[in-house]
Each structure stands twice: as structure tokens, then as C-alpha cells.
Amino acid sequence: MRGKFLRGPTAMQELFEPMITGKPYPITGLVLYGTNVLHTVPNVPRTKEALAKLDFVLTIDVLPQDHVAWSDVVLPEATSLERHDDLWTCAHKTPYLAMREPAVEPLYETRPGWWIAKELGRRLGLEEFFPWQSAEEYLNQRLGSIGLTLDQVREQGGVVVQKGKPYLTDFEGGPSPFTTPSGKVELYSEPLAKSGHDPLPRYQPVAEPPAGHFRLLYGRSPVHTFARTQNTPALHALQPENEVWLNDVAAAGLGIRDGERVWLENQDGVRSGPVRVKVTPRIRPDCVFTVHGFGHDAPGMTRAHRRGASDAALQTRYALDPISGGAGLRVNFVKLVRER
């Protein structure tokens, strides 16, 4: 799929069209590991069509989330407190690496992700790619490449922080870390101009909401992480469902009161909710806002099941950036329909 966009590998949402059309080449199998594609990828109807058409879907997850029901085989993974994971490495301003070790043994028939990967490799005849017996052995070998051992990382509390060198002066004499022609941060890009793109990004007007509709904005609350934590007891207790923020003046115009429950219905007739209205001066009158990650359909998500609305379900359309392939999701419009 590389090549459809100017820079970088194809964004995830562009992988689903080929699963349906077989073009530019067929995709017939899918392994989903820790990714709830029905909450993280726009155009859910298309995702479901693709999942139904694939020959084989394998899901590895810690929770019986929405997409698990679309799988041929489910391998339940041990939770983060029950497993080793690969090193977490972060190369930002202050580079660090972190390790994860199990606090308790896995419960039930769950297995750590590393074990699942190694065993799949062994049983598929790919044993040579997993030349280690345990997670500790693998981690020690990886840490060894920078002169560390697992025990040393443990002694430092599981996190090793290295003072960063984020400034260009640190690279004096060596090659610039920027791969631009000038070796600097470029606001005006010749390579973009040569490839027929706008060398200096200009604002391009976006479609305005049709009458009676609001632009659907989404974001996060500090309580929940993506669509992963809505079923976690302590966090569910703090925020069991999302709300839809509605401008106070717009609410008065619609006769909608704070706390009323409404369905959100988008421009393509897709509904999500019902969800409680939060009337607030903190949002523009032409937009509504909701916290991402709610509106889980799977009955196995016992607490989060059908609580709140799913912004992902309402994002049946998206805009594509031709340079990066990134998806702009705030191009969907919803109207508020009273619960009854």
C-alpha cells in the first residue's frame, strides 16, 4: 500500500478497502492484537463488511470487546499485571525505556502475548525467528545491546531514563537529523512542490454542517484511555458514560435542557446513544463534543455495555491527507434526537 500517499506507510483505515475489493491486491486474513477496530477505525459499516468477507480473522485481546465476535479464533491474552511485555522505548526529548513484569500468574486460560507469538511461530514452522526460551532471555538479550541487564533495569525501578540531546547543536560536525534538503526544519518544502503538493500549507475550507446538524468533535477525558478502560471497575465508577456537550445558546434554541438524553444521528442516518446532554458555554454553537471510547456493543463488556455514545460509529466519513494518509475525522455532522 506504500505509494498511495507521498510520505510514510499507509494509515490503518486504508487497509479495509482492499479486504473488500481485492485491489490493488487481495487481503484475505487478519490478526488483530490489542486493537479494537470497531472503535479505532472510521467507517464502521465498511470495517464490518471487510471482517465478514475475510477468510480468516484471529483476535488476541484481554477483553471480550466488540470486534472479538467477528473473529474465527480468539486467543485470550493475560492482562498487563500478569505478563512480561517487550521493552517500552521512547525517543522523545527525554529518552527512556521501561519494562513490564508480571505481578501475578495469569488467570484462567489466558497466556502472555510473547508466549502466543512464540508458540504460533513454532507451530507454523517459523521457530527460527523465536530463538529464545523465555521472555526474560529475550529482554536480557535486547538490553544487552545497550550494555544493560534485566536486573539493572529492575534495580532502577523498571525505568531507565537517559538525558536527552534534543538540540541541533548536539549534532555539530555530524549529519543533520533532518532529512530535508536544507538540513533544517522547513516551513516551505521544495520536495512537496515538486511532487505537485502545496509547498506551504494553506487553509482549505471544510464543509459546514447542514441545517439542524452540528459538527461532531471528539476528544479525551483524563479518566479513560482510548476505548480500552471503560469496563475497568475503578474508572467506570468515575466516568460510566460520556456526555454530548452542547452550547448553552444552541441548547436554548433547541429547547434541550442539561441532563436530557438524546440519540446522536449522523448525516448517513447512523445512530449512537442515547447519551446525556451537557449544556455548556465551553463549546461553539455549531459543534458538539463527546469523549471518545464509549458506546461498547459487546455484551461481554459488562459495565461499559451500551453506556454512552460511540464517536467512532458516527464517523462514517473521513477526509484523507494526500501527503501522509492521515484521516481527518471531524467532517461528520450529527443532529440530536430526543430519546423518546
Added chain:
Amino acid sequence: MGARLAFSIDLDRCIGCRACVVACCTGNELAPGDAFIAVSEVIRRGEEGLWGSFAHHRCFHCAEAACVEVCPTGALSKWQGLTAVAAERCSGCGYCVDACPFHVPAVRDGLVSKCVGCVDQVQQGEAAWCERTCPSRAIRFGDREALLAAARERVQQLVARHPRAQVYGDAQLGGLGLLLVLLDRPGVYGLPERPTTPLLLDVWQAAVQPGALGLSALAGLTMGAAFLVARRRRALEHEAAGADGPAPAPPAGKRAGTEGGDE
């Protein structure tokens, strides 16, 4: 008795993430639905435009603690400035619920529920759960004098941006064991400027503790108190039935400014 201990919360640093709530609930192994801390949004639209902050509803560890005064079993007591809880001694009478000027304690499953100051942990040299987890270091715990000095210094820095910034808890009720760096007047956060102990406590201290009245008066007072407690519990159950979240919220009348509410 050593130095007086206290908590402080800098509301300019608080990001409202409620990690303190989760750390408190899990660290203290609270029953599902129970919580010692509640954090709520305070949003106002005033002459300076939109303004927002977070209100923390939790035990203030008063020096003159009305809850300790009325507790008939010694379940509530003072320890180095903190209002400690010995739940095994609690009879569930609920006197503390009515006596608290901040409406903090609740009775859950027949026992008092309020911030225990992590006294057990502190006695082992550990920090309180909320302080340990606060990612923006808004919550501090330690020597009250040092925290008060730091809070006053912080206010000096904040007044340029927040002209009404102030320390809350320096003098109220003998000095509170929870110092707040507020960005506006206490009323904006739903806090009383001058918290007072309720009439019931005055009666208790004046009439019952000196033993001036006979048993019949005590019985009468107890019945009266029981009536008040029962009435309050009914009201709380009413609230609980209507509320979604299980976190103890301040009573509606005391709740900090709601969305869009002008001054």
C-alpha cells in the same frame, strides 16, 4: 504529639484527572462504590470570560473537629493534626455526618466513610496514596507549617493571573489539615467563608458533656439526634438513587458553581 501534619492541594496545578481518587480507592481497598475523595469541575462565565477550576471534596482534618467531638465511640480521633478513623469502633450512628461543617463523612454499610489520612501508611513512613499518585504534584502531604508557608508563597505568584487567589484553611476551625490554594473566593468552590459547627454540636457540648442534664434529657436528645440522622439518611438515599456516580458529592445546595452559572 509531634508536628502537625496536613495535606495541601494547589488548584492551579490540578488537572482534574482523578488519579487521586483511584489511588485512594484502590490503596485503601474501599468497597466498590465507596470513595473518600470527589473531584468536580467548577465552570463560570464572568466578566473575565470563561473560567474553570476543580473542586476537591474530601475531609479537611479540622483542628477543632466537630466529628471527633460528637463521636460517642472514639472511632474518630485526632492524631498529629489528622482526623483518624478506627472503623472497628464505629457504631454507625451518623452523628459525624450531621456535625461536619463540610458535609464530608458518610455512613456506608453501617460504618463511617471518610478520608482516613492514610494514617496507617504515614505511621510506617509512607506517603498518602493521593499524594503519591498525583501526576501534576498538586497534592502535597507533610508538616502543616511548611505546607502553609509554601501555599502562601504560591498565592503570591498566582495573584497576577488570579487576583482573588487565596489560601483556604489557614485559620478556619482552628486551622484546617487540608490547605487549598484557591484561584477565587471560597464561595466559587462551594466552600463556606467561615465554616461553623452545627447547633447540635453546641447542644451536645453545652448540655450533655458536662453531664448537667439527667438521663431523660439525654434520651430525648438521642432521639432527636436519631431523628435528624434518619432524616438525613433518607435525604442521602434520595440523592444516591438519583445520582449516577457513586462518589460522595456535596449536597446540591453546597455544590460548587454549576456550568454556565453567572456570579
